[in-house]
Amino acid sequence: MRAVCVIGLGLIGGSVLRAAVRSGRPAWGATTSAEDAAAARAAGYEVLSSTERALERARERDALVVLATPLPAVGTVLREVNRHAPTTLLTDVVSVQEPVHDSVRESAPAARYAGGHPMAGTDRSGWEAGSAELFDGALWAVTIDGDTALDAWREAALLALDCGARVVPASPAEHDAAVARVSHLPHLLAAVLASVGGDGGPLAESLAAGSFRDGTRVIATDPDLVRAMTEGNRAALLDALDDTLGRLGAARGALASTGSLNATLRSGHQARAGFYPAEPAEPVRTTVRLDAGHALRRLRELGESGARVVSLAEDAAVAEHRPAPAANDENPPSGE
Numbered sequence: 001m002r003a004v005c006v007i008g009l010g011l012i013g014g015s016v017l018r019a020a021v022r023s024g025r026p027a028w029g030a031t032t033s034a035e036d037a038a039a040a041r042a043a044g045y046e047v048l049s050s051t052e053r054a055l056e057r058a059r060e061r062d063a064l065v066v067l068a069t070p071l072p073a074v075g076t077v078l079r080e081v082n083r084h085a086p087t088t089l090l091t092d093v094v095s096v097q098e099p100v101h102d103s104v105r106e107s108a109p110a111a112r113y114a115g116g117h118p119m120a121g122t123d124r125s126g127w128e129a130g131s132a133e134l135f136d137g138a139l140w141a142v143t144i145d146g147d148t149a150l151d152a153w154r155e156a157a158l159l160a161l162d163c164g165a166r167v168v169p170a171s172p173a174e175h176d177a178a179v180a181r182v183s184h185l186p187h188l189l190a191a192v193l194a195s196v197g198g199d200g201g202p203l204a205e206s207l208a209a210g211s212f213r214d215g216t217r218v219i220a221t222d223p224d225l226v227r228a229m230t231e232g233n234r235a236a237l238l239d240a241l242d243d244t245l246g247r248l249g250a251a252r253g254a255l256a257s258t259g260s261l262n263a264t265l266r267s268g269h270q271a272r273a274g275f276y277p278a279e280p281a282e283p284v285r286t287t288v289r290l291d292a293g294h295a296l297r298r299l300r301e302l303g304e305s306g307a308r309v310v311s312l313a314e315d316a317a318v319a320e321h322r323p324a325p326a327a328n329d330e331n332p333p334s335g336e
């Protein structure tokens, strides 16, 4: 099993280190946070005294290096990677992929790198908030662009699987457009919702219950971390925001003119049921030969169609796909 060197030991990096050790891999980390380093060492994990040391060891042992810092620090860490571990394979866990791919292109051979983004977290941050189980059953995007080498992709995907996740292959741009809608927009909407609720005064505060708590939960996250991911995905988030404002405008118009929110509420109800079906259908399995040409393109197409890679061998990847629900009265093929 390839060793893993994790740079950054906050919630996600700290969980990757724990999960990598749980899977039986040799793994160590480094962090600039004295607090995270002390907590990780106290829990029995190996934290080297500097990023340089951790990377030198990664070079000696041909480890997979995981960049687990927030987006604004990625450029600096990449320069250190180039200096101290110039040939190791590289991945990351950053929630916006295009800027990381751009930085890698500027400063490291892209063939060493495949981007990664585990879709898991909590509203807390730092080593203490993490756990070895954080990624169990979660989805983990492993990105593919024109420069990605199959070896780098395989190693990043194997780490995700070893951490307990299922892998979604995607291009960086498609990944960023999708997470703008299902992760970054929800953080922004939670911020606005919390402020609107807050303006309701003490009575609103004392009456706030489950819906307010669930709808605002993610903005309990450290605002600097939310800023890094939302501002780092500006173009895609603007797109998702325009769509949201259009729909809110239409809902407001309908409520003001006809008194009905029926169309908005029904289409939202149906859309959510698509994400979380009450009775999920048996998944369909597809095998992709990794030794055949165009394997990465095929994986990317599968990811775009909603499939998840659930296992990887030297020469094949197995992906699971949920079959499209049959159309019926509750589930009409279009709109309404």
Ligand SMILES: O=C(O)C(=O)C[C@]1(C(=O)O)C=C[C@@H](O)C=C1
Binding pocket: 094, 095, 118, 119, 120, 121, 122, 123, 182, 183, 184, 218
């Ligand atoms: O569960 C949470 O608290 C999260 O916010 C996790 C969450 C998300 O679902 O948006 C947040 C950011 C990460 O990049 C991926 C996942």
